[in-house]
Amino acid sequence: MSAPELIRIVSRDSPMALAQVERVQAELAAHSPSIVTEVVPVRTTGDKWMGDLSKVEGKGAFTKEVDAALLAGEADLAVHCVKDIPADRPLPAGTTFAAFLERDDIRDALVHPDGLTLDQLPDGARVGTSSVRRSAQLAASYPHLTCVPFRGNANRRLAKLAAGEADALVLAAAGLHRIGRPDVISEILAPDTMCPPIGAGVLALQCREDDTATIDAVSPLSHPGTYRETTAERMFLHVLQGHCNSPIAGYATAHRNGDLSLRACVFTPDGKTILNAHEWAGPLDPATLGTSVAVALLRQGARELIDSIAH
Numbered sequence: 001m002s003a004p005e006l007i008r009i010v011s012r013d014s015p016m017a018l019a020q021v022e023r024v025q026a027e028l029a030a031h032s033p034s035i036v037t038e039v040v041p042v043r044t045t046g047d048k049w050m051g052d053l054s055k056v057e058g059k060g061a062f063t064k065e066v067d068a069a070l071l072a073g074e075a076d077l078a079v080h081c082v083k084d085i086p087a088d089r090p091l092p093a094g095t096t097f098a099a100f101l102e103r104d105d106i107r108d109a110l111v112h113p114d115g116l117t118l119d120q121l122p123d124g125a126r127v128g129t130s131s132v133r134r135s136a137q138l139a140a141s142y143p144h145l146t147c148v149p150f151r152g153n154a155n156r157r158l159a160k161l162a163a164g165e166a167d168a169l170v171l172a173a174a175g176l177h178r179i180g181r182p183d184v185i186s187e188i189l190a191p192d193t194m195c196p197p198i199g200a201g202v203l204a205l206q207c208r209e210d211d212t213a214t215i216d217a218v219s220p221l222s223h224p225g226t227y228r229e230t231t232a233e234r235m236f237l238h239v240l241q242g243h244c245n246s247p248i249a250g251y252a253t254a255h256r257n258g259d260l261s262l263r264a265c266v267f268t269p270d271g272k273t274i275l276n277a278h279e280w281a282g283p284l285d286p287a288t289l290g291t292s293v294a295v296a297l298l299r300q301g302a303r304e305l306i307d308s309i310a311h
Contacts, residue, residue, distance in 0.1 A: 004076070005035065009040065009079060010074065010079075014153040014155075016153060017081075024101070043065070076211060078095075080204045082199030082233075088238060095206055098205045100205075100223060101205070103223065104201035105172075105201055106201045106251050107173045107194070109173040110168055110189060112167070112169075116186060118145075121167070127146065128157060129149075132246070132269055136270070150166060172201070174200070195249035197249060198234065224254075229251070232262050236294045240266070247269055251264075259281065262279055262290060264276075266297050275300045275301065278293075
């Protein structure tokens with residue numbers, strides 16, 4: 001089938017999301033220079049709502065309007081951060097993942113106006129984050145710090161920090177690079193310090209299942225290692241059936257020798273209980289590894305822990 005002349009790309013309208021679209025456009029132009037792209041920005045419920053995400057469909061609040069534009073034929077390709085795509089339910093009927101771009105940095109970063117590190121923050125320092133995953137881990141390892149709720153895109157959170165609404169922020173390192181603000185990073189947090197969210201640093205390209213021309217055009221952009229890692233991580237989260245208030249973290253690593261590993265954690269919101277699992281697999285089905293790690297945590301009591309958290 002011949003390549004499409006035009007691909008309309010739908011995305012959230014935040015500066016970071018549009019920067020992510022620019023990456024997709026650049027990679028597509030390098031692979032298929034004859035294809036013209038057009039951006040279809042939409043404002044999602046998650047971008048408009050500054051309260052608790054569980055009140056507005058959880059993480060699906062960041063994808064619902066994007067999915068609707070794709071299904072309505074208003075766009076041909078959707079660009080999502082994988083960490084924002086719910087894994088406790090299937091993709092919208094009629095859509096499919098066509099590619100996972102090569103993964104960016106999975107780590108979180110601390111932003112402090114004076115360049116302090118987490119270990120240097122004084123008692124009572126206010127750390128801005130609305131992530132239950134981050135809050136639980138900070139409570140576990142840095143109980144002398146206070147987490148204050150911070151919603152909004154990265155630029156808005158940085159503005160709130162500058163206005164004195166918190167003393168420091170924790171944000172995704174990849175996101176700060178995408179918006180051109182790596183200069184504000186005072187410390188990169190190792191995964192052992194702050195285990196990342198499922199799908200961290202991965203951009204997914206989603207198409208309608210029957211749009212084979214677009215699928216064929218963008219599928220060469222998929223990165224094999226990232227595909228395996230993301231498949232394992234999303235199957236892990238699917239089996240756990242975590243919700244947006246579940247402090248769940250984890251990341252897979254595709255190694256050069258073909259092995260795949262997955263480390264994952266489930267926390268109580270106060271960080272006092274931490275369940276850990278870390279397994280390795282050879283060049284087997286990544287979904288099998290994700291399932292195995294989820295089962296290991298379920299055997300430790302993850303189901304009861306997740307179900308005990310209001311959502």
